[in-house]
Amino acid sequence: MNLQLALDRLTRDECFQLLKETEPYVDWIEIGTGVIKEYGMEIVREVKECYREKVIVADMKTCDAGTHEAIQAFEAGADITTVMAFSADQTILDTLEVAKRYNKQIMIDLLGVTNQNRLIELQRLGVNLVSLHFGKDMQKQGELGAEQLAFTTGFPDVKVAVAGGINVTSLPRVLKTNPHTVIVGSAITKADNPKQTAAHMKGLFN
């Protein structure tokens, strides 16, 4: 099981300071969508250069122009780039094709998808990595519940990453569902002691 640290709503310096402190406990590093919007692909390139042994996830949240955006992410050094599940099938197919060409991966973000039929379709298109994502704004009205966590049950061939306000309290409940990857952002990045929090959370994986 991987711990993916999501770097969102942070400056470049904050990203690198957080990585310096938490790197031993983190398996995958996500450059958040807002951080990419602020600093462009250059920050993906810089993080990969500093952390070559880590899996770098560029949270591009691509929903169109899939070929172009997947190439942008992989050329910058991302190992995985994200694509929204509601995108046209052609976008999903195009990004999968680019990933194959670069020997990299696509993570499909299920934000807003409530019908399992889309997951069936995605699997048929060749998708094998998804993120079960309870969005930042949805978190204002609740938290990732058992119903959302059960959404990918019955898809043993699909690797599932789980995201959305996961903290020290909710992590044990998430871990019980045996996800491939747990994505944690603010619980670590906004913690008084990010290093201690990352170490504690990673410790719960064992």
Ligand SMILES: O=C(CO)[C@H](O)[C@H](O)COP(=O)(O)O
């Ligand atoms: O994709 C994201 C926001 O769009 C975040 O990466 C994801 O929600 C994890 O962050 P947090 O733990 O703060 O919710």
